[in-house]
Amino acid sequence: MSDALPRRRFLQSAGAAAVWVPTTVKGYSAEEMRSRALDDELQVEVSKWELDTPALCVDLDALEANLRRMQEAVARNGIATRPHAKTHKCPQIARLQMESGSVGICAAKVSEAEVLLEHGLQSVLMTTPNVTPSKIQRAMRLRARHGGFIQATDSPENARDLSAAAVAAGITAEVVIDVDPGAHRTGIAPGRPALELAQLVDRLPGLRLAGMLCYDGGSQHVRGFQERRAQTLARLEPAVETRAMMLRTGLSTEIFSGGGTGTYNIDHANAGFTDVQAGSYVFMDAQYLAIGGATDPEVYSDFEPSLTILTTVLNSQHEGQVTTDAGTKACTLNQPWPIVKGEAGMTYRAGSDEFGTLRYDDPSRTYRAGDKLELIVSHCDPVVNLYDQMYAVRNDRVRAIWQIAARGKSV
Numbered sequence: 026m027s028d029a030l031p032r033r034r035f036l037q038s039a040g041a042a043a044v045w046v047p048t049t050v051k052g053y054s055a056e057e058m059r060s061r062a063l064d065d066e067l068q069v070e071v072s073k074w075e076l077d078t079p080a081l082c083v084d085l086d087a088l089e090a091n092l093r094r095m096q097e098a099v100a101r102n103g104i105a106t107r108p109h110a111k112t113h114k115c116p117q118i119a120r121l122q123m124e125s126g127s128v129g130i131c132a133a134k135v136s137e138a139e140v141l142l143e144h145g146l147q148s149v150l151m152t153t154p155n156v157t158p159s160k161i162q163r164a165m166r167l168r169a170r171h172g173g174f175i176q177a178t179d180s181p182e183n184a185r186d187l188s189a190a191a192v193a194a195g196i197t198a199e200v201v202i203d204v205d206p207g208a209h210r211t212g213i214a215p216g217r218p219a220l221e222l223a224q225l226v227d228r229l230p231g232l233r234l235a236g237m238l239c240y241d242g243g244s245q246h247v248r249g250f251q252e253r254r255a256q257t258l259a260r261l262e263p264a265v266e267t268r269a270m271m272l273r274t275g276l277s278t279e280i281f282s283g284g285g286t287g288t289y290n291i292d293h294a295n296a297g298f299t300d301v302q303a304g305s306y307v308f309m310d311a312q313y314l315a316i317g318g319a320t321d322p323e324v325y326s327d328f329e330p331s332l333t334i335l336t337t338v339l340n341s342q343h344e345g346q347v348t349t350d351a352g353t354k355a356c357t358l359n360q361p362w363p364i365v366k367g368e369a370g371m372t373y374r375a376g377s378d379e380f381g382t383l384r385y386d387d388p389s390r391t392y393r394a395g396d397k398l399e400l401i402v403s404h405c406d407p408v409v410n411l412y413d414q415m416y417a418v419r420n421d422r423v424r425a426i427w428q429i430a431a432r433g434k435s436v
């Protein structure tokens with residue numbers, strides 16, 4: 026996002042201009058807002074511009090449009106979604122995803138899976154293998170309480186440990202094998218090693234084989250749709266062959282999960298692929314906006330940016346810049362930096378712990394201390410993890426307060 030033109034396109038895609046807010050607005054704290062809510066629903070109308078900042082907001086119209094667009098796309102392509110909750114860590118959003126037609130939800134960590142299942146989500150696939158005795162115990166306890174819990178394994182040793190723990194707990198654990206697309210992050214090598222692992226899982230007394238997953242994270246942010254398509258299909262080819270080997274030997278291939286927001290409209294071209302684990306599509310962010318899509322090579326406009334941070338100007342005493350209250354602790358250090366919504370001439374840097382610096386060469390108007398601005402987040406997952414709650418907003422009015430119940434659940 027270095028040249029001005031794509032940046033302007035970003036901002037256009039980001040929608041309406043910033044709203045001028047008089048400095049006299051109340052600035053409701055999180056506690057005050059919670060006291061106005063009953064079962065998360067707000068009883069009194071409050072404008073989002075009245076919130077104390079930094080505040081994390083999700084625009085309901087944009088969120089719902091993203092859910093709809095994703096479901097329509099996968100339905101057209103004959104596959105399903107199993108969205109990753111590592112993005113939002115929020116049971117309310119997971120429920121909306123299930124209501125929109127998803128077949129289940131993914132979790133990255135056992136603590137995240139616990140939160141989702143304990144909040145009533147019924148089918149949760151944990152995509153990271155559990156390798157320590159304590160995590161394996163937690164996973165078995167979860168499986169004992171929730172029949173819809175599925176976990177990944179990527180080595181014969183781990184599969185044996187899972188099976189022993191399941192037998193000791195008197196249960197059968199449901200397992201998918203995690204196949205490495207070549208990134209060498211997690212996953213077993215495709216082909217014979219993966220097949221043998223699947224055969225082992227199928228034989229072990231405490232396990233039931235439910236299929237496989239292969240997540241190609243390295244392709245999600247490749248710029249240009251054709252480049253992304255070529256790369257991910259090439260990387261998934263060995264996993265597709267592995268699935269065919271499993272099928273030929275009579276093993277379960279009921280799940281072949283993978284993919285994400287960058288490849289959701291490509292993954293179905295992998296034979297036997299069943300569901301996309303996309304996470305970021307619900308919110309979008311500056312990193313994803315930059316990759317370009319099938320119909321728009323400059324801006325990835327398949328989904329709308331729904332997640333924003335409200336920030337307040339603290340100081341405007343220097344020409345061409347203002348200081349705001351949203352720095353690294355509100356925005357993370359990820360880049361590209363957050364995008365100032367509706368202000369094409371402004372660049373934002375969140376590089377200081379407590380402060381953001383906003384520079385402008387072409388402001389639509391000048392800002393004063395107390396004024397508020399709205400930022401499209403840089404990378405949605407780690408930003409969400411900084412907040413206890415997000416405000417669900419429609420037409421700039423706060424409609425509900427959603428707890429980010431799995432916030433900080435990184436164990």
Ligand SMILES: Cc1ncc(COP(=O)(O)O)c(C=O)c1O
Nearest residue numbers: 109152240285286302303304305
């Ligand atoms: C295993 C796995 N699946 C799915 C996703 C979702 O990807 P995205 O947020 O790019 O849609 C991630 C994200 O890192 C992941 O690690």
